[in-house]
Amino acid sequence: MESYKVNTPEGTRDKLFEESDRRRSAEAAITKLFRRRGYREVITPCVEYYDLFVQAQNPLPQESMLKLVDRSGRILVLRPDCTTPIARVAATRLAQHRLPQRLFYNQTIFRSGDANHGLSSEISQCGIELIGAEGLRADVEAVALAVESLQAAGLENFRIELGHTGFFTALAEEMELDGEKVRALRDCIENKSFAVLDDMLAGENSPAAAAMKRIAVLFGGVEILEEARGLTDNAKALNVIAYLSDIYAELKAAGMGDYISFDLGIVSGLEYYTGLIFRGYAPGAGSVIVAGGRYDNLISDFGKAIPATGFAVYVDSLVSCLPHEEAVKADTIIYYKSGCLKQALELINSLPAGSAELSESESESGCMDDAFARGFKRMMIVSKMGSVEVKIGG
Amino acid sequence: MADIKIAITKGRLLDNSIAMFERAGYDCSQLKNPGRRLIHPIPDTPFSGVLAKAPDVITYVEHGVCAMGIVGRDTIMEHSHDFYEVLDLGFGKCRFAVAAPKDKDFYAGYETKRIASKYPKVAHDYFLSKGMDVSVIKIEGSVELAPLLGLSDAIVDIVETGSTLAANGLEVIETICQLSARLIVNTAAMKLHRTEILEFVDRCRGALE
Known part of the structure; x- marks a missing residue:
């Protein structure tokens, strides 16, 4: 088909000028911050064996991965996720290194989305993995870094929402539910299907069931932790609440309290996450701009049990929430006499980036015509004697 | 005031939706006389209604340009979905x-x-x-x-x-x-406008037949 020659594949697109500038400057700000916090960059291959992503706990459906077949017939995928390859690196090449390891990445992931949904199949992510560290301080570090990443990129209005796998799990254990019922409950809570949840738990009178009924609305500010505390006397569930309170206290003391909210009904990644889960939202983005959490079981799939936590910033979604800044427009064209390239380069290097261009015209008059036609405000004529400024168009 | 848009499926579900909103105490005069406008504010609330074909309701809510939507379970099943399905509205059975x-x-x-x-x-x-x-x-x-x-x-x-x-x-x-009609909510909107949306959901729930 002729049109395949000039169009980009579904879900991908060219990013021109301001759009790429904005993405690059967000990436630069975030990765600079990561370095300052002692994280070191890892670049993993763009293609990996399909087998890498078929982990027991990996929730990625195979149809969401873009596949290739190599010369020997093995199935490859375009990197659908950044954390799994880094877990592989941690368990293999970094296995002898001292823990914890602080790693970061700035890479694109690829997904094969449904046609015509307007969703990207090329998603740029900046993120960190804090490998070999467990406990409160490691979790606090990850959340604080997520907050600071968004700030560094220039975002002011956003929310980082904290959840924990342990709250739901503790209540489900107390209710002694079978696997089928737990799955049905999770679906309801995940969808925040309040009414169905009530119906499903209608016959149950235990305190755990009463708490379970409320779990779908247990999201919002720090006050919901108080409410959750009043709902149950399950020791494990209360431990989770105390843990979240402690994390909040530390973040609040660091001046980040206003960015933090909670959702005890995050139950979607229970196969993968093993503790704290967090997500970032901002007005202007319909989906998450940050996603992360603790995943203590993933690395053991590659032969070494190491606790870990991390997050990824969805750079494109983040950038779409940032205020639009006008780019610098070139207003100066530089003409240099033969033999004066050196002086011309010195001049252009002294001007603000993006504000000037060298003329490729062979003659002064040709450059002048160009300057008029393209709307430059001034022309600089560079000779051995120095440079002369000519104002264009009054 | 926050600007919270609700995408409502045109046709049969619309009449039922308006009836439910009215029982919930919302002023639907603008929704009932749409004229040439495409966005219909519900006076004295942060909400406004948008009428759309069923699959578009899902698209608008998934992309977050509408915070909530009313759509049949049939359309939800046919299209992939990433949003909260909060209420079974009981009509459009x-x-x-x-x-x-x-x-x-x-x-x-x-x-x-x-x-x-x-x-x-x-x-x-x-x-x-x-x-x-x-x-x-x-x-x-x-x-x-x-x-x-x-x-x-x-x-x-x-x-x-x-x-x-x-x-x-x-x-x-x-x-x-x-099958029946469902009230769906964009995941980010739910978090960013918790109070308004939960109140709306509660009032709709109270107005179910």
Whole structure:
């Protein structure tokens, strides 16, 4: 088909000028911050064996991965996720290194989305993995870094929402539910299907069931932790609440309290996450701009049990929430006499980036015509004697 | 005040939605007399209504340009979804069913059956769950025509009373599931406008028949 020659594949697109500038400057700000916090960059291959992503706990459906077949017939995928390859690196090449390891990445992931949904199949992510560290301080570090990443990129209005796998799990254990019922409950809570949840738990009178009924609305500010505390006397569930309170206290003391909210009904990644889960939202983005959490079981799939936590910033979604800044427009064209390239380069290097261009015209008059036609405000004529400024168009 | 848009499926579900909003105490005068405007504010609330075709309701809510939507469960099942499905509104009740010509045994024979449907994903998923290999043909208009013309062995469609089926010599051989209208909420909007949205959900819930 002729049109395949000039169009980009579904879900991908060219990013021109301001759009790429904005993405690059967000990436630069975030990765600079990561370095300052002692994280070191890892670049993993763009293609990996399909087998890498078929982990027991990996929730990625195979149809969401873009596949290739190599010369020997093995199935490859375009990197659908950044954390799994880094877990592989941690368990293999970094296995002898001292823990914890602080790693970061700035890479694109690829997904094969449904046609015509307007969703990207090329998603740029900046993120960190804090490998070999467990406990409160490691979790606090990850959340604080997520907050600071968004700030560094220039975002002011956003929310980082904290959840924990342990709250739901503790209540489900107390209710002694079978696997089928737990799955049905999770679906309801995940969808925040309040009414169905009530119906499903209608016959149950235990305190755990009463708490379970409320779990779908247990999201919002720090006050919901108080409410959750009043709902149950399950020791494990209360431990989770105390843990979240402690994390909040530390973040609040660091001046980040206003960015933090909670959702005890995050139950979607229970196969993968093993503790704290967090997500970032901002007005202007319909989906998450940050996603992360603790995943203590993933690395053991590659032969070494190491606790870990991390997050990824969805750079494109983040950038779409940032205020639009006008780019610098070139207003100066530089003409240099033969033999004066050196002086011309010195001049252009002294001007603000993006504000000037060298003329490729062979003659002064040709450059002048160009300057008029393209709307430059001034022309600089560079000779051995120095440079002369000519104002264009009054 | 926050600006929270609700996408409402045009047609049958719209009348029911307006009735529910009114029982919940919302002023729907603008929604009832849309004129040429496309966005209809609900006075003295942060909410406004937008009318859309069912699949577009899902698209608007998934992309977050509308915070909430009212759409049939049938459309949700046919399209992938990433949003909160908070309430079963109880109206727009019908079911997904497999229907086949009365005089024939659908399961007889060994050839791969052909299924016509406006909902190819639902049809495909249903037969997949039964471990049955079928070929699904997408039809846009009156699906009942497909078996009459000999294009398919059966259809998968929404059935309310079954009278259209009967008039065309078809009968329901299996019910796939029950359907009704749902209130859906964008995941980010739920977090960013918690108070307003939960209050809206509560009032709608109180106004269910």
